[in-house]
Amino acid sequence: YPKSPKLFKVGLDPAMNIAEEGRAFCDAHAAEYFTKENFFELSDGRKAKVITAIAMFYDLEDPSNFVKDIVDSLKDDGIFIVQLSYTPLMIKQNAFDNMIHEHLQFYTLASLTYLFDKYDLKIVDVQLNDVNAGSFRVISTKRNNNLDASAIFTKDIGQYRINSFLLNEINCGMGELDTFRNFKKQVDKQKKTLMDLLCKLRNQGKKVYGYGASSKGNTLLQYYGITPDLVTAIAERQP
Template sequence: MKIGDTLDMKCRFCGAHEVELFLDLGDQPHCNRLVPPELESVKEPHFPLRVGFCRSCSGVQIDYTIPKENMFSDYPYVSGTTKTLPAHFAETSARLVERYGVARGALVVDIGSNDGTWLKQYAPYGLQTLGVEPASNVAKLANEAGINTWNKFFNEETAAEIVAQHGKAQLITAAGVFFHLEELHSVCRGIKNLLNDDGVFCVQAIYLGGMIENIAFDQVYHEHLCYYTLKSLNFLLNQHGLEVFDVKVVPIHGGSLEAHVGHIGARQISNSVNELAADETAKGLGKIETYQAWAKMVWQLNHDLVDELKKYKAEGRTVYCYGAPAKGATLLNSFKIGSDLVSLAVEKSPLKFGKMIPGVRIPIVDEAQVPRPDAYLVLSWNFIDEFLIKEADYLRSGGEFIVPVPKLRVYSANDIANIEA
């Protein structure tokens, strides 16, 4: 298959057979299926990672679906490992409760609730909270922390069970999960049926506009089936009696779309919706040419980053990965960066210690147990400000951060003052 071909699929948004391939990242393993030591000699399965644009509805998506049960029944990522996310969710919770007058005792349902980090932030408001999380290991963490969590996939059937047991929800949230949904239309029907007449669904999803602006192709992986603009999100929701009535782009994860959604006609449409829609049109987010140009920038980044890492190697300087996030597996495998250029990945999550990044097989170790390298390749670039403050002493001692996105840049001690200011 070559760039410009029509992918053999129905569009996830509209069902048309008009999805044109514009970025092919090759066959890759499931990014979050970290390799344990006992499977070091066994090659993990690889699957096509191709991105297409629907000429009918402008929805951007990948074509190959790894079954959700294989990806999410056990999961190595937990939301509470950085300071940034809990703080972000605390701010968002306070804002939602105040703006919509969510009364004490009202039901809040979080879809893909992970370890309960977002739901914990509602404690001061006396709300009834329920998480729905398919990964048994992180659902267990949430329940142990006192956050009522169902270990299920959210869909139309699960929504009906919630209504039967708890009634309808005044607030439904979904952060970092709406692009994961294999049962996309069933989930939307479930939200429609679960939401109170005047209720609000708040969805936060990595914004395709930000991905284009930041060359953040590493946010493409098999778990992320769909990539949203306001236009494509609203097109999807409208099919199920829902609409975006307010929207903004928030800085989390390098730029996320925060859409406030209600039943069609239930709330007045904010100016922010028309303004962002106009901005998307001006930036060409509904045109295939925009994505074709973006793909060329991805391959230029490939060239520049590999050259930079080869320079460190030629100088005899060590480089480790700073973190082993899912997006890092996409970048490393797409650019074929292995342990010859980056020898280790350091982590703070015990769920990842002793395993290897799939495909490239870079070992993951406890960051506290290894000496510092000359430089870190920062794969979780979306938390770079937090990392610069946390690692100020390392940078002052001569260490460096190689940050590939949004623009290849090497940070040193000279950059600390700008962050602290």
């Protein structure tokens, strides 16, 4: 969103390639990782009304310390919004290519709730969206904050969605090892189907080329063992 005189926006993102864009949209920006020290330096010591973390929470080497810094940086009536890949959808879609080197954790609402509870963050609403083949957006606030009358959500609707997510995770077997063993079986079945097709095309004298999916494509190439004799070349477009 563009700058607004009604808002003071702080941006922290270590990616140098988008630093210029970040400075254009933020009142204060640094190409650094989020810590409470970095945040307060940019905000002149002021706490935040809203903090967002989009498509990066699963990259954290120390998510506990990150959440602690979020709580310390947030006003008592502030909200924290996090959006990340949703593990039940990843498993349902056999999207194993989401498992790349920078994705260190895979969350459900139950596991995220466990983490947030340790730092007195309460989840008040959750929604699904189509980002990255299925993500969930979670709204939370400090435990002593009462947001029941907020325009963003109401207690009953938010709690209904939370309960629905948690029940679905139980029904999907997120707490059972067999769920993940079956996930591997489905991935390997998918591997055989693709490898049989690639070998058939090669034996017919045809050439196969790939396009896009530079990160997830590499997971597929490596786990399936796809070599240049099966896929001749792969192209990518940036941006």
